[in-house]
Amino acid sequence: MITRDQLVHACDARLQPERFKDYTVNGLQVAGRDQVGKVMSGVTACQALLDEAVAWGADLVLVHHGYFWKNEPIAITGMKQRRLRTLLVNDINLLAYHLPLDAHPQLGNNAELARRCEFRVTGCADGEFGEGLLWLGEPPAGLGAAALASHVGRCLGRDPLLVEAPGGGEIRRVAWCTGGAQDMITAAREAGAEAFISGEISERTTHMARELGIHYLAAGHHATERYAVQALGEWLEQSFGIAHRFVDIDNPA
Known part of the structure; x- marks a missing residue:
């Protein structure tokens, strides 16, 4: 186990998101439980990935494409409400890195x-x-x-x-x-x-x-863009002894 804050700090230190002018929030997007023992990674925080995380008992979901993009509707309704409700009801953290996870010289x-x-x-x-x-x-x-x-x-x-x-x-x-x-x-x-x-x-x-x-x-x-989030999840597993699982939600785009 590692605390959520320790894990987020380690990822922020490795990826240095403050160097990027991005279209979204990099780092912790939704706070869940304080302790993290199981991390599920995927390319995009779609409902299918969240459902897999709930079924596996993940403490944290790690993605390349998270939420809160520039110019997206602010209202928490419909699809956005269902996704956020899944995370909040199940006390799951959502951690997302966009441009920092494209550019990283080893993990990107x-x-x-x-x-x-x-x-x-x-x-x-x-x-x-x-x-x-x-x-x-x-x-x-x-x-x-x-x-x-x-x-x-x-x-x-x-x-x-x-x-x-x-x-x-x-x-x-x-x-x-x-x-x-x-x-x-x-x-x-x-x-x-x-x-x-x-x-x-x-x-x-x-x-x-x-x-x-x-x-x-x-x-x-x-x-x-399937591979950087896997590399980051594997680095977390090796560095902190937590369980990591990558789920590839098929997408032809």
């Missing part, structure tokens, strides 16, 4: 994507490691656009949507930012990347990729 989503896809990290285009979100690196040798897409699909267990730019050849420099970062494609091209990987795609992204001359892989918001 970008770091985990690089590790799983065997990219050699060479830099960060929009800041220092641990702060910047657009990472740069080298993929395994000998991969063209289609082969890179197949490789990423095998690594993530989901085939990405590939927009091929004119021309071909081996990709020697790749950029990536997990989640909904498709509009970083211009910055990725300016940084010298021949391919850019993110989670989502917008209508405009196809035209931008073709006209900028950069291959684009939309590998799935959920699929690219």
